Amino acid sequence: MGASSLIVLIIAAIAFSGIAILVSKFVLKPGTNKQKGEPYECGIPTQGKTWTQLNVGYYLFALIFLIFDVELVFLFPWAVVAKGMGWIAMIEIVIFFFILFMGFLYAHKKGALKWM
Amino acid sequence: MWSFSNIANNIHAWLGNNFNPTMTLVIEMVLAGVAVIGLFAGLGLVLVIMERKVSAWMQIRLGPNRVGPKGMLQSLADTIKLIVKEGLTPDGADKFLFNLAPFIAMIVAMLLMAPIAFAKDFQLWDLNIGVLFVSAVSSIMVISILMAGWASNNKYSLMGAMRSGAQIVSYELSAGLSILTIVVLSGSLSVSDIIYSQADGWWIFKGHIPVLIAFVTFIIAVTAETNRAPFDLAEAESELTAGFHTEYSGMKFALFFLAEYVNVFIVCAIGATLFLGGWMPFHIGSWEGFNQVMDYIPSSIWFFGKTFFLIFVIMWFRWTFPRLRIDQLLNLEWKYLLPISMINLLIVTAMAILKWHF
Numbered sequence: 001m002g003a004s005s006l007i008v009l010i011i012a013a014i015a016f017s018g019i020a021i022l023v024s025k026f027v028l029k030p031g032t033n034k035q036k037g038e039p040y041e042c043g044i045p046t047q048g049k050t051w052t053q054l055n056v057g058y059y060l061f062a063l064i065f066l067i068f069d070v071e072l073v074f075l076f077p078w079a080v081v082a083k084g085m086g087w088i089a090m091i092e093i094v095i096f097f098f099i100l101f102m103g104f105l106y107a108h109k110k111g112a113l114k115w116m
Numbered sequence: 117m118w119s120f121s122n123i124a125n126n127i128h129a130w131l132g133n134n135f136n137p138t139m140t141l142v143i144e145m146v147l148a149g150v151a152v153i154g155l156f157a158g159l160g161l162v163l164v165i166m167e168r169k170v171s172a173w174m175q176i177r178l179g180p181n182r183v184g185p186k187g188m189l190q191s192l193a194d195t196i197k198l199i200v201k202e203g204l205t206p207d208g209a210d211k212f213l214f215n216l217a218p219f220i221a222m223i224v225a226m227l228l229m230a231p232i233a234f235a236k237d238f239q240l241w242d243l244n245i246g247v248l249f250v251s252a253v254s255s256i257m258v259i260s261i262l263m264a265g266w267a268s269n270n271k272y273s274l275m276g277a278m279r280s281g282a283q284i285v286s287y288e289l290s291a292g293l294s295i296l297t298i299v300v301l302s303g304s305l306s307v308s309d310i311i312y313s314q315a316d317g318w319w320i321f322k323g324h325i326p327v328l329i330a331f332v333t334f335i336i337a338v339t340a341e342t343n344r345a346p347f348d349l350a351e352a353e354s355e356l357t358a359g360f361h362t363e364y365s366g367m368k369f370a371l372f373f374l375a376e377y378v379n380v381f382i383v384c385a386i387g388a389t390l391f392l393g394g395w396m397p398f399h400i401g402s403w404e405g406f407n408q409v410m411d412y413i414p415s416s417i418w419f420f421g422k423t424f425f426l427i428f429v430i431m432w433f434r435w436t437f438p439r440l441r442i443d444q445l446l447n448l449e450w451k452y453l454l455p456i457s458m459i460n461l462l463i464v465t466a467m468a469i470l471k472w473h474f
Contacts, residue, residue, distance in 0.1 A: 004141075005148065005230050005240040012149040013226035016156065017219050017371050023199060024367040030202045037207035039270040040362055050208075050269050058282045061446060065285040068454070072292045075461075076248050079299040083468045090465055097458060113450050115443030 060112050064104075071100055120235035120416055148240065152229055156378060163377040164191040166424075167431055174435040195370065203366035206269055213267035218368045220260035221375035227253050228382045231307050235395050235416035239307065246307035247299060250386055251292050254341070257379065258284040261343075261350065264372070265360040276359025279442055280350030284341050286449040291337035293457040294330040297464040298390045301327070301473060311394040316401050318393035322473050326464045331391045333457045338383040339430055340445070342376065346437035347445060384426035388419065392426075395419040 039046050074096075082089040107113060127147070131140040165180070165188060172179025180187035205214055231246035233239040243249060258281055265277020299305055301323060302313035313319075319327050340347035351359030361372050388394060395415035399407045440448065467473055 002241060003243075004145065006227060008145045008149045009152060009226045009230060009240070010223055012153050013223040014219060015149075016153050016226075017222045020199070020367045020371065021203060024201070024203060027200050028202055036204065039206050039208070039268070040357065041271065042357070050271055050274060051266075054274070054278055057446075058278050061282045061450075062285060064450075065289065068289050069285070072251075072289060072296075075293075075296055076299070076305065079296045080303060080305055082300045082465055083303045086469050090462075090469060093465060094462065097462065101458075113446070115446060 057115050064107055064112060067103060068100075071096075119414065120238040124238060152226065152240075155229070156226065156374070159381050160374040160377050161191045161195070163381060163427065164194070164373075166427070167377075170428065170431045171435065174432070198366055198370040201366035203368045204363070206363050208269040209363065210267035210269075213263050214363075215368070217260045217264035217267065218364070218371040218375075220263065221257065222371050224253060224256045224260065225375040225378040225382065228379070232382065232385050233307055233311060233389065233394050234419055235414070237308075238395075238416075242306065242308050245305045247295055247305045247310070247386075247390075250382075251288070251295060254379075254383075255284070255288055257341075260375075261360050264364070268360070268363040270363050272356040272358070272362045273360050276350045276352075276356045276362070280343060280360060282442070283343070283347060283349060283445060286446060287337040287340035287347075287453075290333050290449060290453040290457045291341060293454075293461050294334040294337065295386075295390060297323075297327060297330040297461055300461070300465050300468050307389055307394070311389060311396050314393040314396050315399060317399055318391065318396070320391045323464070324467070324473065326460055326467060327391065327473075329460050330457065330464065331387070333453055333460070334387055334391070335426070335429065336453065337449075338387065339433055340449075342379045342383055342430075344380065344430055345434035346439050348439065349442055349445060352439060380427060380430060381423065384430065385419070385423045387426050388422035392422045393418075394422075 039050070041047075075093075078089065078093060082093070128140075128144065131143055135143065168190070169179045169187075178187075180190035183189045183193045205211055228250060230241045231239060231243055231249050233242075261280045261284070262277045265273040265275075265280070268274070298310060298319055301319060302310045304310060304313070314322075316322075320331055323330075343350045349359075350356075351361065356362070361369055364372060393399075395418050397407070397410040397413060397415065397418050399410060
């Protein structure tokens with residue numbers, strides 16, 4: 001069907017979820033009470049703010065991921081031609097991985113991969 | 117012979133004869149949309165009942181057995197129940213993001229349907245970068261989860277979303293690298309080219325041990341990417357109630373649930389396409405007679421058989437391994453899977469250049 005299928009799929013997804021939510025809104029008559037909108041915390045009243053500071057570890061992993069994800073994007077065009085190019089492709093990718101691995105080892109040495 | 121591509125071509129020809137080109141295109145689009153929605157809903161119903169039946173079977177109990185024959189209509193009854201529940205938005209939540217998140221989850225799951233070949237020459241869009249499309253679009257999934265967790269104004273949700281973010285982005289790397297091994301071997305990013313390159317045997321048999329390693333890495337990585345046990349830290353019931361969808365109820369919860377199960381189906385379909393030949397029947401090299409006998413089984417049955425086998429394997433994991441802690445989870449990826457899959461990619465490249473595969 002070609003690229004137009006993406007538009008069809010997006011419209012289908014929105015229509016499906018929209019209709020499902022609208023139908024359920026239409027079917028029921030919700031009552032109200034004071035406690036209904038409170039965030040669920042196993043029955044006891046909420047303590048403190050929700051949006052507080054979180055462990056920095058999540059952020060560090062996201063940063064290292066960024067490097068490797070860009071690397072992965074570079075690998076896709078390489079992978080298509082690798083078989084045809086022969087050993088030149090192999091040598092290039094070994095050099096590429098070597099540099100990348102140095103960075104990885106540096107991050108490891110600095111303790112970025114350790115969960116604090 | 118009766119096949120999906122024949123039916124599609126016949127419909128296309130019939131519409132072309134009876135309507136003008138614009139009308140044909142519009143009708144085809146509507147048909148494709150309705151078919152995909154039907155497949156989506158059907159998959160959700162089937163996979164939920166399958167999950168519960170497999171769980172029951174693993175734990176030697178009966179599972180759902182009241183609604184319909186052998187409890188097969190249970191998930192339909194659950195859907196009706198979810199429709200009549202209220203979709204609550206908690207006080208203090210970011211209303212826009214809170215309501216947007218299930219839509220994004222659904223759109224991502226739906227978009228991933230585009231490059232999957234369900235039967236011989238039967239796919240929505242045979243784009244030449246199909247594999248790249250899949251890995252690019254599937255990484256949008258994490259945005260919907262982070263959105264849901266952040267907007268809920270609930271500590272459990274936020275924590276679940278953060279865990280899920282760290283987990284999904286980490287495991288995407290080794291999933292990507294193991295996909296690349298097949299791209300190197302077949303020399304194409306297009307899904308149909310990869311399937312046709314397996315006409316004389318599936319890559320998992322042709323590629324010796326390195327491809328087997330890539331396959332195992334892929335299965336582990338996609339189990340983590342779809343937040344399935346033993347990597348279900350994002351919604352660990354015993355710690356975070358329900359993780360990022362704690363505050364979701366009614367149909368919005370159902371949409372997340374549906375998107376999750378369809379994602380499991382999609383990653384298994386991709387795994388089946390790359391490693392087990394997609395719709396390609398079980399062929400052995402130049403055994404012409406054997407290959408012809410195998411061709412009698414329709415291609416859609418091969419595709420769905422392989423995919424559901426992989427889904428069964430992922431459900432099997434759930435009852436085999438205990439849940440990992442977040443630091444163990446990230447260690448497993450960064451210290452074992454990522455170096456292993458990088459070295460494995462080098463080995464596969466050498467193998468492809470030396471033509472050591474069959």
